[in-house]
Amino acid sequence: MNSSLILSVTTFVYGAAAFFYIAAWIFNVKSAEKAATWTLILGIFGNTIGLLFRWKESYDLGIGHAPLSNLYESLVFFALVIALVYLVLEKKYSIKTIGAFATPLAFFSMAYASLSPKIGETIQPLMPALKSNWLIAHVVTCFIGYAAFALAFGIGLMFMMASWGNDSKTGLLSRLPEKSIMDELMHKMVMFGFLFLTGGIITGAVWANSAWGRYWGWDPKETWSLITWFVYATLLHVRFMKDWRGKRIAVFTVIGFAAVLFTYFGVNYLPGLHSYGS
Amino acid sequence: MSTSQKPSKNLVWQLFISVKFTVIVLILLAITSAAGTIIPQNGDPQQYIEMYGTFGSSLIQVFDLFDMYHSWWFRSLMGLLTINIIICTIDRWPATWRIITSKKFNPEQLLTKKPYKDFKDERTPVDLKPLYTSFMKKQYTVKGVHTLQNGFRVYGEKGRWSKLGVPVVHMSIVLILIGALVGSFWGFDGYVNVPEGGSADRIRLRNSNKIMELGFKVACKDFNIEYYESGAVKEYRSALQILKNDKVLLEKDIIVNDPLKFNGIRFFQSSYGALPPENIEIKIVSKDSQEPSIYKTKIGETIQLPGNSGELTITRFNKDYHFKKVELGQAIEGELRLNDKDPVKIVLPYKYPTFDKMRKGQWIISLEEYDNKFYTGLQVRRDPGIFLVYLGFILILGGCWVIFFSSHQKILLEVTTVAEISQTKIFGSTTRNKMDFKQRIEKMANELKLL
Numbered sequence: 001m002n003s004s005l006i007l008s009v010t011t012f013v014y015g016a017a018a019f020f021y022i023a024a025w026i027f028n029v030k031s032a033e034k035a036a037t038w039t040l041i042l043g044i045f046g047n048t049i050g051l052l053f054r055w056k057e058s059y060d061l062g063i064g065h066a067p068l069s070n071l072y073e074s075l076v077f078f079a080l081v082i083a084l085v086y087l088v089l090e091k092k093y094s095i096k097t098i099g100a101f102a103t104p105l106a107f108f109s110m111a112y113a114s115l116s117p118k119i120g121e122t123i124q125p126l127m128p129a130l131k132s133n134w135l136i137a138h139v140v141t142c143f144i145g146y147a148a149f150a151l152a153f154g155i156g157l158m159f160m161m162a163s164w165g166n167d168s169k170t171g172l173l174s175r176l177p178e179k180s181i182m183d184e185l186m187h188k189m190v191m192f193g194f195l196f197l198t199g200g201i202i203t204g205a206v207w208a209n210s211a212w213g214r215y216w217g218w219d220p221k222e223t224w225s226l227i228t229w230f231v232y233a234t235l236l237h238v239r240f241m242k243d244w245r246g247k248r249i250a251v252f253t254v255i256g257f258a259a260v261l262f263t264y265f266g267v268n269y270l271p272g273l274h275s276y277g278s
Numbered sequence: 279m280s281t282s283q284k285p286s287k288n289l290v291w292q293l294f295i296s297v298k299f300t301v302i303v304l305i306l307l308a309i310t311s312a313a314g315t316i317i318p319q320n321g322d323p324q325q326y327i328e329m330y331g332t333f334g335s336s337l338i339q340v341f342d343l344f345d346m347y348h349s350w351w352f353r354s355l356m357g358l359l360t361i362n363i364i365i366c367t368i369d370r371w372p373a374t375w376r377i378i379t380s381k382k383f384n385p386e387q388l389l390t391k392k393p394y395k396d397f398k399d400e401r402t403p404v405d406l407k408p409l410y411t412s413f414m415k416k417q418y419t420v421k422g423v424h425t426l427q428n429g430f431r432v433y434g435e436k437g438r439w440s441k442l443g444v445p446v447v448h449m450s451i452v453l454i455l456i457g458a459l460v461g462s463f464w465g466f467d468g469y470v471n472v473p474e475g476g477s478a479d480r481i482r483l484r485n486s487n488k489i490m491e492l493g494f495k496v497a498c499k500d501f502n503i504e505y506y507e508s509g510a511v512k513e514y515r516s517a518l519q520i521l522k523n524d525k526v527l528l529e530k531d532i533i534v535n536d537p538l539k540f541n542g543i544r545f546f547q548s549s550y551g552a553l554p555p556e557n558i559e560i561k562i563v564s565k566d567s568q569e570p571s572i573y574k575t576k577i578g579e580t581i582q583l584p585g586n587s588g589e590l591t592i593t594r595f596n597k598d599y600h601f602k603k604v605e606l607g608q609a610i611e612g613e614l615r616l617n618d619k620d621p622v623k624i625v626l627p628y629k630y631p632t633f634d635k636m637r638k639g640q641w642i643i644s645l646e647e648y649d650n651k652f653y654t655g656l657q658v659r660r661d662p663g664i665f666l667v668y669l670g671f672i673l674i675l676g677g678c679w680v681i682f683f684s685s686h687q688k689i690l691l692e693v694t695t696v697a698e699i700s701q702t703k704i705f706g707s708t709t710r711n712k713m714d715f716k717q718r719i720e721k722m723a724n725e726l727k728l729l
Contacts, residue, residue: 063506093713125506128513128534128547184713191682198678202671211535213546213659214467215667216458218347220315230308234301241297270315 003054003067004121007076010046011114014079014107017043021099025175033096040083040103047080047110054123063125068139071268072121075113077139081147082106085192089151093185095177101154134207142200142225148193149232149253149260155186156253163247183246186253187239194232201225220270224263231256294365303359310355314346360455363448374441377686383421385433388690393703394719397727403429403693403700409729410691418689429694437687440709443680450673457666465661466490472498473553473653477521481658492543492658495521501550501654514547516654542660549655552608554595555648560610560626562590563642572646577610583641588616590624590643599627606630610645685710689719691726702726 020036023029054067067073086102089095113119159182165173176182204222205215216222235252238244244252293299318325321344326335342349399406407423407430414420418434468481468490477497480489499517506512513533520528520540530538538545560573560581573581580591591613599609609627616639626645627633634643690705704723708715 092717125508125510125512128511131513131533132535181713188711188713195675195678195682199675202675205671206668209664210537211546212548213537213544213657213661215664218314218319223311223315227308227311230304230311234304234308237297237300237304267315 001053003050003057006046006050006053007110008114010043010050011107011110013039013043013046014083014103014110018100018103018107021096021103025097025100026170026172028171028175036096036099036103037087037090040087040099043106044080044083044087047076047083051076051080058123061123063123065126065130066136066139067123068135069126069130070120070124072113072119074139074143075109075119078143078146079106079109079113081143082109082150085144085147085151085189089185089189093181095181095185097176098151098155098158098185101158102151105150105154129211132207132211134203134210138200138203138207141196141203145193145196145198145200146260146264148189148196149257152186152189152193152253153257155182155189156250156257158182159186159246159250160254163250179246183249186249190232190235190249190253190256194229194236197225197229197232201229220267221263224259224267228256228259228263231259291365291369294362295369300359300362300366303355303362307355307359310346310352313343314352317343317346319347320345356455360452363452367445367448371445374445377441378438380438383433383435383688385422385424385431385690388433388688388705388707389692391705391707393692393705394716395723396701396703397723399693399700399702399727401700403695406430406693406700406702406729407432410693410726413726413729414689414691418687426692426694429692429700431690431692433688433690435686435688437684437709440680440684440686443677443684447674447677447681450670450677452670453673454667454670457663457668457670460663460666461661462663465663466659468658469548469656470496470658471551471653471655472496472516472518474498474501474651476653477519493522494527494540496545496656497521498654501652503550514550514654516547516656518545518656542662544659546657546659547654548657550652551655552595552597553651553653555610555650557649558592558610558645559647560590560592561631561644561646563644565640565642583616586617587640588614588619590614596625599625601625601627601633606633608650610648612643614639614641614643616640681710683711685715687715689722 017036017039020032020039024032024036051067051073054073055064058064058067068077082102083106086099086106089102090099114121158176159179162173162176162179162182177185201222204225208217208222209215231252235249235256238252239249317338318329323335323344326338326344329335330338338344341351346352410430411420411423411432414432414434418436420432420434422431422433424431466483467485468483470478470481472478475498477495479493479495480491482488483490497519499519500515501517502513502515503511504513504515515531515533517531518529518538519526520538528538528540532538532545532547534547537547554577556576558575558577560575561570562573562581562583563570564584569584571584575581575592577592577595580589582589592610593613594611596609596611599606599611606627607629609625612624612626613621614624615621622637622639624634624637624643626643628645628648631644631646632642686709688707692703692705694701694703702723704719706715706719
């Protein structure tokens, strides 16, 4: 048993969970809902074990470090956090239709990590700049933030479907949660994500200060994380102060998530210090 | 105060407290910041002309787009955001403070809305009153217990101080910006290359390119690169000493992520490089006789070739020689002057001793040996604003936590008897997180039933 195998299998487990959630929503089958949750839990279990194995394997290779050091590992971790945050949401509010929009995101992240030929799976030794206790704090806070924004985006999509979709035949949209609930959950996820994005930027700044002696240097990754922060700060202000709700906030979650994705992937195409993300 | 001044002052004030203004500034900051990640910053002027043409690059010059994060207009945008934040905080402070310090609690206001929850209980109001009161006291600040004709009311609140979250977050942003300003005025950012076994007492500043005296010496006893088996770099390590009047005050090995600190000045491992060698050994072989001769020399010195056929001057050390775009590494360059011939430039890469053969000359010259020493490149920084920045970091996280996860909540429990059965109603209000509040009240109802 090695981590690669476990994580490859986990990709399919997440795929199955996504399938069950979507099936439960489209065909309105209660039994599929149950299967979906248990499959997701299995996926989270596999994802966690896979990461832990990878951690151990890096020590066996004599280059031990937390499995959060390159694009492959971050995608696997991203999938885990999306799945976990969604599961907490499901337990807390018992709304399973969100799963049809959230678990595919975890699946995509894993599938991209496992299947893209551009992403190396081999465990690499840490380069000197990454050797720091801040690595774990920085990556974990950032990805909790990203995952919350991913969920806000998923709920935002649901909201837009409910607002602009035509539901005369299928009844699909009537099985989505009430708009006021989606609105509140979207907002909640954005606030949660914003707190962790702020934490991620701050841990990054403190780390940069200990590695290079400056907490801010307008490196493209730093700049884009700040742009993302500006976008969500704008969302929070129009919500708190102008009482923007529903559709407009849903559109914002899409723009915000686009900024997140650019901060995550797009920046690798720009020159800068964070190029070990590629 | 004259009345004619008032409206204009109000207009500016109104502008700065409008959310529209904030949103526009935030969006402008986002867009311009993004532009700065696409246009290369602090690049070569030639590069801009190649990329954007003469007109485009002159536009870039005019608007400082090559260093836009430090341009007057980007700083002005940040300034506007700061003023906006400060004015909004001042504008709202009296109301915020009133809510935080107010002792008033109007139960009637809660009663105007529908109760969140109501349920029946077998027990009488007299039995329930002490139970409910002590229950409320555990979770809320109880503001009153009223006896009604056929029952009672108990009400309380919590989280009044959560109103502080917003001003704390906004002021911490200002604090971070002030910290950055303090750092840029009273701090410095420089670099120095210290040769192995050598020392330096002055650094070059990055912004002004000026030399700055440190007032002490920083010495590098040793520089080392450690590699992984794969050949990737594992660690850069410089053994540093701080010296004053030849006395060692501090000694530390620095690596990336672990700088040396002295007198508020920090020394970071940032680069390294090869030093020009002091002693060089050159091998010269005659094409005809294959007879090698070895010469010990230095940069700038001249060697007489065998049989007085000419001379060779060692001109310079090239630490990164490229031949037709292929990297050949460290090399020695020289000028060869054979009798009756024009001087030729020769290059002797250490790793490729047969390189000079390609010249097809009378003599085949190669670099036999040289002392390969390094210098360590240190980033030298002082930032007296860092304390403010870090304080801002802590406050902004705490403030966001309070804004997002706490709220000012009011709860009123009303018990009345209708036909010998107690009827409990839970009224309430919250400033944020309505869904969680509802869940909380559901839970509370279950707990009250079990008391």
